[in-house]
Amino acid sequence: MTARVLTLSVLSCALALAACKRTETPAAAPADNAAPAPAATAAAKPAGLAADDNLNAVLWVQTSAEYRAATQTVYRAAADHLDAALKQKNWDALVPDERGNAATGLPPAVIMDVDETVLDNSPYQARLVRDGKEYDEVTWDAWVAEKKAKPLPGVVDFAKAASAKGVTILYLSNRAEHLQAATLANLRDAGLPVKDESVFLGLGTFVEGCEQNGSEKNCRRKLAGQKYRVLMQFGDQLGDFVQVVANTPEGRDQLLQQYDDWFGERWWMLPNPTYGSWEPALFNNAWDQPREARRSSKREALNTAP
Numbered sequence: 001m002t003a004r005v006l007t008l009s010v011l012s013c014a015l016a017l018a019a020c021k022r023t024e025t026p027a028a029a030p031a032d033n034a035a036p037a038p039a040a041t042a043a044a045k046p047a048g049l050a051a052d053d054n055l056n057a058v059l060w061v062q063t064s065a066e067y068r069a070a071t072q073t074v075y076r077a078a079a080d081h082l083d084a085a086l087k088q089k090n091w092d093a094l095v096p097d098e099r100g101n102a103a104t105g106l107p108p109a110v111i112m113d114v115d116e117t118v119l120d121n122s123p124y125q126a127r128l129v130r131d132g133k134e135y136d137e138v139t140w141d142a143w144v145a146e147k148k149a150k151p152l153p154g155v156v157d158f159a160k161a162a163s164a165k166g167v168t169i170l171y172l173s174n175r176a177e178h179l180q181a182a183t184l185a186n187l188r189d190a191g192l193p194v195k196d197e198s199v200f201l202g203l204g205t206f207v208e209g210c211e212q213n214g215s216e217k218n219c220r221r222k223l224a225g226q227k228y229r230v231l232m233q234f235g236d237q238l239g240d241f242v243q244v245v246a247n248t249p250e251g252r253d254q255l256l257q258q259y260d261d262w263f264g265e266r267w268w269m270l271p272n273p274t275y276g277s278w279e280p281a282l283f284n285n286a287w288d289q290p291r292e293a294r295r296s297s298k299r300e301a302l303n304t305a306p
Contacts, residue, residue: 072154075268098225106229108228110233169193177202217239217240
């Protein structure tokens with residue numbers, strides 16, 4: 001995942017429903033993909049619980065069968081491609097600019113982002129919604145120290161299958177290096193293969209001859225490429241696969257078009273509606289703006305055209 005920031009998703013209609021009167025006759029449940037029917041009853045909004053744009057996104061991750069189906073689909077499809085990638089000796093999932101040496105003959109590995117790719121941090125996001133807070137390093141570090149994040153559906157089966165074929169799992173994360181011990185303990189407890197401490201490439205990892213730009217991962221991908229032939233990359237953000245030089249909607253779209261045929265072959269994207277670098281791209285990456293100013297920019301980005 002890229003820099004840890006809380007996404008403010010599209011404003012939920014749940015708060016409007018909370019103001020509805022109790023009705024005498026319960027409304028029929030809507031069919032799949034149909035517009036929701038009016039609520040039959042509505043509980044009073046808990047005192048002190050403010051509106052939060054991330055409510056529906058966090059609930060979708062935590063409660064929907066669709067989210068679990070989506071992550072399982074990604075990992076099962078990737079497993080089906082693994083043997084073909086192993087057999088092709090020139091197969092590599094690093095872009096040419098980040099492959100500083102020949103990959104032929106190197107042992108195989110896959111690169112996996114950690115947060116919302118391997119581990120589910122939705123309880124942390126839920127706490128922020130509950131408390132009306134935004135991401136900060138203190139609360140984030142405290143959550144990581146709990147070591148209680150669960151694995152995404154499908155990831156353990158894939159990682160174990162890859163490891164059984166001699167593929168090293170590299171965890172290339174924007175969790176800071178000082179969170180290494182807690183992260184590796186959490187991964188092991190979740191059932192993920194962890195060869196040794198070297199497989200964790202956190203934010204702050206030194207890479208000789210490469211200057212890291214913020215939380216971009218290009219230097220650490222180069223480091224991985226020095227030791228391994230990278231068969232696949234997994235992430236929930238575009239920056240988990242390639243350096244995002246211009247974090248604007250146009251710049252991100254250009255990268256997607258450039259590497260479109262890598263997805264579903266070398267690169268595997270996991271769904272994450274709760275936060276991501278796509279969000280600050282909508283307000284010029286200016287996190288110092290007040291929350292409502294950022295929200296206003298996002299409203300303006302809505303496309304209402306048919």
